[in-house]
Amino acid sequence: MNTRNIQKLFTFFCLYIAQTIPMSFFSTVIPVMMRQDNFSLTSIGLLQLIKLPWVLKFLWSPFIDGSSTTLKDYKRWIFSSELVYAIIIFAVSFLEFKTNFLTILILIIISFVASATQDIATDALAVLSFSRKDKSLANSMQSMGSFGGTLIGSGLLLLLFKHLGWNSLLPYVAVFVIIALIPLYFYKGRSINEKHIRQKARLSDVIYFFTQKRIWRQIVFLIFYYSGLIGTLAMLKPYLVDLGYNMKEIGVMVGILGTFTGFLCSFAGGIIVRKLGRYTSRILFAVCILSSACYFYIISWFTPNIAMLHAGILLLWGSYGMATIVVYTTAMDCVRPGREGTDFTIQTVLTHLSSMLIAISSGKLADHFGYHGLFLFEIILATCSLIYILIAFKRKKDNETGSTRKI
Structure with missing residues (x-):
């Protein structure tokens, strides 16, 4: 470079x-x-x-x-x-x-x-x-x-x-x-x-964005891609509280270790997408999200030690950091000339709204079915997201040439 x-x-x-x-x-x-x-x-x-x-x-x-x-x-x-x-x-x-x-x-x-x-x-x-x-x-x-x-x-x-x-x-x-x-x-x-x-x-271009040919394939992807980890992220702090950790310990584990992992994996995710392309990266990061959901489901059946929790936090926030890259990159691919800010904003708002709904729902799920039920639900969402990517997207999309203007 x-x-x-x-x-x-x-x-x-x-x-x-x-x-x-x-x-x-x-x-x-x-x-x-x-x-x-x-x-x-x-x-x-x-x-x-x-x-x-x-x-x-x-x-x-x-x-x-x-x-x-x-x-x-x-x-x-x-x-x-x-x-x-x-x-x-x-x-x-x-x-x-x-x-x-x-x-x-x-x-x-x-x-x-x-x-x-x-x-x-x-x-x-x-x-x-x-x-x-x-x-x-x-x-x-x-x-x-x-x-x-x-x-x-x-x-x-x-x-x-x-x-x-x-x-x-x-x-x-x-x-x-x-x-x-x-x-x-x-x-x-x-x-x-x-x-x-x-x-x-x-x-009116906000409305017309949703009428584009094949755009709903991307919209469904944006809505569900984070779904397999947002619930876990939302309930991670209460989960650690229930395991007996205090606010200072939780701050270190989530606020420092988790966030810094997301920071580093965001950079790694950019390199991976650049090397492997959109299609392969979607699948790879979706597998990481599914793996994090499975990991937390497994450790929820017993009392994990701090090393196990650190490993789970690294996997969870690392998956999140890499997933943001493929979400933002594919969103940039789906903008119309002259409407770059509008189209990109619409797509990011969709991810925020869907994440907000899942985060709210995760609290109710954890209340009714416990953390086992919540993490199992996250596994189901992550699996559906992975299957959808395999069906809806094709590798040839990585070879398409973008049509946006250049500065």
Whole structure:
């Protein structure tokens, strides 16, 4: 890989980690502070609504696509949204949590709108900046940015928060968001060939996405590919609590070991997809997901020691890290010229929504059938996903040439 491609990958890694660290920090620290101030569990549960902009971002993604025809246009969207993101974070640092809680909540929701906007523009730019062969490496940067941002935001910053406090720490977070934009400032690429843009993206393109020939094959894949591990991920912490582990031990096992494994395997997944292709990678990673479900089902019948749990966490988060790459890469393959941000956003939202439903269902399954029943259900979902891939996809898809514009 040449120096230019390495610089390009580093640029996107910075953009993705910049949007993730503040989100992860807020999502982790606010529930803790709310509980310390005696907020009800119901109120804390409703806090999940602050992530709503990331679910609804497909509504304004056509506007970003429709107003962007050059590299300069995408840079403008990314710079402006990240500046808003940083300014709001900086403004929140001057507010007292208990006395200005509602104001803080509103500002954070607005900041998440800005972050989601940056994500749309960054995803579209990534689609246009990399060849079909290198798209998996671009998605490694996206996934590594997500895992790395979570590791820093919910781990390192949480530790610093205990020493520095809300008002002292947030300005540094805002400054980091600005610094992460520096590589983009120096990023250069070819201009978009506007002759390939038949018409500007519109809101109706969200509907038309679902009318494309053979697109439902991809949609079903997106909905079910994570299904064999999301339930286990959602119930992993309660499972460890029931095994007698305390919060500090769980934080190390899941928050550090698990997240860091996902970070490393995201990079490995990008290389694997690049070498083996989409079809083989779909199958390989689906087998890994099935293996993790089987592993947890087996150890749920006895009390596993910490080494067994560490092995399961490595397998689970490693499978998750690699699976994200094939999901994002195939999603990039299914975008229409001129609607890159819209189509990619729709597909990622589908994975988020399906994962959310499975995570919610996993709690009810574990309540009624125990962890054995939950992990058995995960095995069934993972098996169905693997069988579907073998039936619905053919190896020849890896040889198709992408038709997206290039920057």
